[in-house]
Amino acid sequence: MEERKRRKPDRRVEKTKKSIHAAFVTLIQKKPYASITISELAEEADIDRRTFYLHYECIEDVAKEMQEVARNMIVRKMESRGDYQIDTFIDCISEVVGSKMNFYRAIFTEPSCARFLDDAVYSLKYCILQANKNSSLDETKKEYYAEYIASGIMGLYGYWFRQDCPAMDLTSLTQLAKSAMSESARMVT
Numbered sequence: 001m002e003e004r005k006r007r008k009p010d011r012r013v014e015k016t017k018k019s020i021h022a023a024f025v026t027l028i029q030k031k032p033y034a035s036i037t038i039s040e041l042a043e044e045a046d047i048d049r050r051t052f053y054l055h056y057e058c059i060e061d062v063a064k065e066m067q068e069v070a071r072n073m074i075v076r077k078m079e080s081r082g083d084y085q086i087d088t089f090i091d092c093i094s095e096v097v098g099s100k101m102n103f104y105r106a107i108f109t110e111p112s113c114a115r116f117l118d119d120a121v122y123s124l125k126y127c128i129l130q131a132n133k134n135s136s137l138d139e140t141k142k143e144y145y146a147e148y149i150a151s152g153i154m155g156l157y158g159y160w161f162r163q164d165c166p167a168m169d170l171t172s173l174t175q176l177a178k179s180a181m182s183e184s185a186r187m188v189t
Contacts, residue, residue, distance in 0.1 A: 013055070016045075016047060016051060016055065017055060017065075019045040019046065019047065020041065020045045020047070020052065020055065020056070020062060021062070021065075021066055021069075022045070023041050023042075023044035023045035024036070024041060024059075024062050024063070024066065025100065025102070025103040025106075026044055027040060027041060027044055028103065028106040028107070028110065028113070029102050029103070029105075029106045032110055032111075032112055033059075033063065033110055033112040033113050034112040036059055037059075038052055038053075038058070038059060041059065041062070063113075063115075063116075067115070067116055067119055070096055070116075071119065071123060073092075073096050073099075074089070074092045074093060074096055074123070077091075077092040077095060077096070078092055085127075085131055086124075086127055086128060086131055086178075086181055086182075087178050087181075087182075089123075089124060089127045090153065090174060090177045090178050090181065091174060091178075093120070093124075093157070094170055094171075094173070094174040094177075097157065097170065098170050101170075104161065105161045108157060108158045108161035108162070109158070109161055109162050117154055117158065120154050121147070121150045121151050121154050122150075124149075124150035124153060124154065125146045125147055125149075125150040128145075128146040128149055128150060128181075129142065129143070129146050132146070149181060152180065152181075153177050153180065153181055156173065156176065156177050156180065157173070157177070160173050
């Protein structure tokens with residue numbers, strides 16, 4: 001069987017997508033996600049609408065791709081550390097959040113971006129369940145505890161972002177999230 005060669009990504013496509021992503025970040029900071037139009041996004045990205053449609057069908061496709069990029073950044077960070085514990089996951093979330101603070105502030109505070117948060121809760125819940133595979137709790141209780149803990153940690157980030165002038169920096173928030181998680185996780189084991 002013949003092996004397929006992987007094509008190198010086209011740098012023009014990558015550049016265009018980066019431009020679209022940057023435009024999306026700029027616009028999401030200015031207005032609600034649901035009111036961003038393709039025309040506005042194309043104008044902000046300095047491309048025409050036809051170019052947008054070469055890569056995406058709708059604004060939702062851009063949002064989904066950016067969600068996937070964020071998730072993949074966290075996974076790559078965890079893989080590079082070789083550690084899949086919850087503390088590492090929280091550290092990675094904070095690193096990703098810290099790299100694009102204004103974008104994530106918009107994501108955590110804009111109600112129409114709830115799917116980003118749902119994805120983060122789901123990913124964290126998965127890590128919690130993986131880290132507690134040998135728990136003596138029955139599967140149903142384990143699921144509920146993991147959902148509670150994951151939602152709580154994401155809630156901490158959301159609460160932090162909703163404050164005009166947070167009382168703590170991102171590093172302190174990261175430590176608080178890890179501490180809260182470890183206290184709650186003891187209930188699961």
